Amino acid sequence: MQTRLIEIACAEIKPIVTAQHKNVQDKLRAAMEALKSHWVLTTDTERIMAATASVMAYYGPGSDEYKHLKREIDLHVALSTAASGVPVDFGTLVSDDDEPMRPVGIIRIWAEVKGGE
Numbered sequence: 001m002q003t004r005l006i007e008i009a010c011a012e013i014k015p016i017v018t019a020q021h022k023n024v025q026d027k028l029r030a031a032m033e034a035l036k037s038h039w040v041l042t043t044d045t046e047r048i049m050a051a052t053a054s055v056m057a058y059y060g061p062g063s064d065e066y067k068h069l070k071r072e073i074d075l076h077v078a079l080s081t082a083a084s085g086v087p088v089d090f091g092t093l094v095s096d097d098d099e100p101m102r103p104v105g106i107i108r109i110w111a112e113v114k115g116g117e
Contacts (some may be wrong), residue, residue, distance in 0.1 A: 005040050009050040010057065012038075024065045024104055027055045032113040035088045048110050049073075065104075078104050 013034045021027040031051035041047045052069055059065040074093055082088040094101075 002041075002046065006046060006050045006053060008039055009035055009038050009041050009047075009057055010054045013050075013054055013059075017054050018087065024055060024059070024069070025109060027058060028052065028069075028104065029109050031055055036113050044110065044114070047068055048106060051110075052102060068102055068104055069106070072106055075101075076107070 013031055016034045017027050017031050021030055028051060031054045032036070032047070035041060035047045035051050038047060038050075043048060052073060056066050056069050059069075076094055078088045078090060094096075
């Protein structure tokens, strides 16, 4: 994945991810809408990561929204890794201190946004 290209895309859509969107899902939807055919990102994975990173940056590392998005991305990465045949210790994804996961629905929102193409 092209980290610098994702950073460029995040910077370009920063003004789109604003307080005018009511919740994390609306912010994510707006970011994905802006990136679904972005010229510098060529794969859905890059576009999803950039949109999610933009929303995470909006909320900041100390927020619950950031933590929920990070946990969901970590789970998707682990599932993708496992699906490719690499062993994954899923126990490392949760700890006794973790509250139950409340998925934001990153992939569902992406499918909705892409469905409009």
